[in-house]
Amino acid sequence: MLRVAVPNKGSLSETAAEMLSEAGYAGRRDPRALNVADPRNDVEFFYLRPRDIATYVGSGALDVGITGRDLLLDSGSSAVEIASLDFGSSTFRFAGPSGRFGSLDDLAGHRVATSYPGLVGGFLAKAGVSVDLVSLDGAVESAVRLGVADAVADVVSTGSTLRAQGLEIFGPVILESSAVLISARDDLPGIAILHRRLQGVLVARQYVLMDYDLPLALLEAASAITPGLESPTVSPLRDRDWVAVRVMVPRQDTNQVMDALYDLGARAILVSPIHAARI
Numbered sequence: 591m592l593r594v595a596v597p598n599k600g601s602l603s604e605t606a607a608e609m610l611s612e613a614g615y616a617g618r619r620d621p622r623a624l625n626v627a628d629p630r631n632d633v634e635f636f637y638l639r640p641r642d643i644a645t646y647v648g649s650g651a652l653d654v655g656i657t658g659r660d661l662l663l664d665s666g667s668s669a670v671e672i673a674s675l676d677f678g679s680s681t682f683r684f685a686g687p688s689g690r691f692g693s694l695d696d697l698a699g700h701r702v703a704t705s706y707p708g709l710v711g712g713f714l715a716k717a718g719v720s721v722d723l724v725s726l727d728g729a730v731e732s733a734v735r736l737g738v739a740d741a742v743a744d745v746v747s748t749g750s751t752l753r754a755q756g757l758e759i760f761g762p763v764i765l766e767s768s769a770v771l772i773s774a775r776d777d778l779p780g781i782a783i784l785h786r787r788l789q790g791v792l793v794a795r796q797y798v799l800m801d802y803d804l805p806l807a808l809l810e811a812a813s814a815i816t817p818g819l820e821s822p823t824v825s826p827l828r829d830r831d832w833v834a835v836r837v838m839v840p841r842q843d844t845n846q847v848m849d850a851l852y853d854l855g856a857r858a859i860l861v862s863p864i865h866a867a868r869i
């Protein structure tokens with residue numbers, strides 16, 4: 591039975607659970623349950639703190655897990671990233687009081703608060719900048735105002751938490767992070783199945799199916815607008831001068847693509863959602 595680590599709370603937990611459910615796996619009925627067996631899929635899920643998942647997976651106690659790239663790198667675990675899951679995107683940045691720091695070198699000798707000492711310490715060591723790291727559990731943006739640090743290094747999404755504390759980002763990007771699938775095993779077929787199913791969910795979320803009718807003479811021009819993943823499916827119509835085209839289109843481009851196809855001469859342009867996919 592494949593043993594899978596899933597975030598039990600925090601920013602990643604809801605979407606991770608939704609994706610697994612869309613991928614056909616059993617979820618938690620009791621939100622406090624720590625594990626759920628899914629015998630139909632030969633999987634058992636373990637609901638753990640996102641910060642601990644890389645440790646469990648790296649040690650081999652669990653086979654595969656969903657966590658943040660930043661948490662994986664901070665942990666120093668030997669687990670590796672198998673795939674990005676395209677949610678929970680954030681950037682890891684330095685920030686200080688407005689106008690106080692201009693570049694990374696300005697940090698030398700100062701106190702930097704973070705709840706990711708492994709990630710930030712590694713980054714600063716590589717950059718050759720020596721600081722006094724202040725390790726906190728969370729809400730690190732308060733550390734400057736409360737006087738325990740001169741700057742912070744933390745997860746930034748919208749930036750509103752930093753702004754509310756009078757901080758602004760400076761220096762290089764430490765990391766672009768997102769939710770990732772991690773493992774320390776490459777010998778379990780169940781991992782490839784889980785990976786493929788989650789990829790299918792991403793495709794179903796990111797693409798729509800588009801059908802349209804088109805004068806045959808415009809097929810090359812239309813294929814340039816909607817190349818599809820491999821190549822568009824083209825079917826004959828009773829009127830031999832026309833064809834029906836079916837193609838996958840990135841969801842976010844749907845309306846621009848429909849406008850362009852209509853301008854070209856396509857008609858009866860229909861869009862449908864994709865419920866599941868294996869690409």
Ligand SMILES: Nc1ncnc2c1ncn2[C@@H]1O[C@H](COP(=O)(O)OP(=O)(O)OP(=O)(O)O)[C@@H](O)[C@H]1O
Nearest residue numbers: 600601602640641658660678679680728745747767
């Ligand atoms: N505001 C956010 N937007 C997007 N991703 C975020 C945000 N905050 C955290 N994350 C990401 O979520 C993952 C886990 O962070 P999360 O906040 O859920 O856990 P935590 O900080 O350990 O727990 P908690 O905040 O509940 O104490 C990390 O990969 C982080 O980059």
Ligand SMILES: O=P(O)(O)OC[C@H]1O[C@H](OP(=O)(O)OP(=O)(O)O)[C@H](O)[C@@H]1O
Nearest residue numbers: 728729730745746747748749750751752
């Ligand atoms: O850029 P923003 O959109 O404001 O989001 C970033 C904030 O979100 C996370 O906080 P979280 O709620 O996880 O609290 P924590 O700091 O205690 O982990 C992160 O640690 C930042 O503080």
Ligand SMILES: [Mg+2]
Nearest residue numbers: 600601728729
């Ligand atoms: Mg947090």
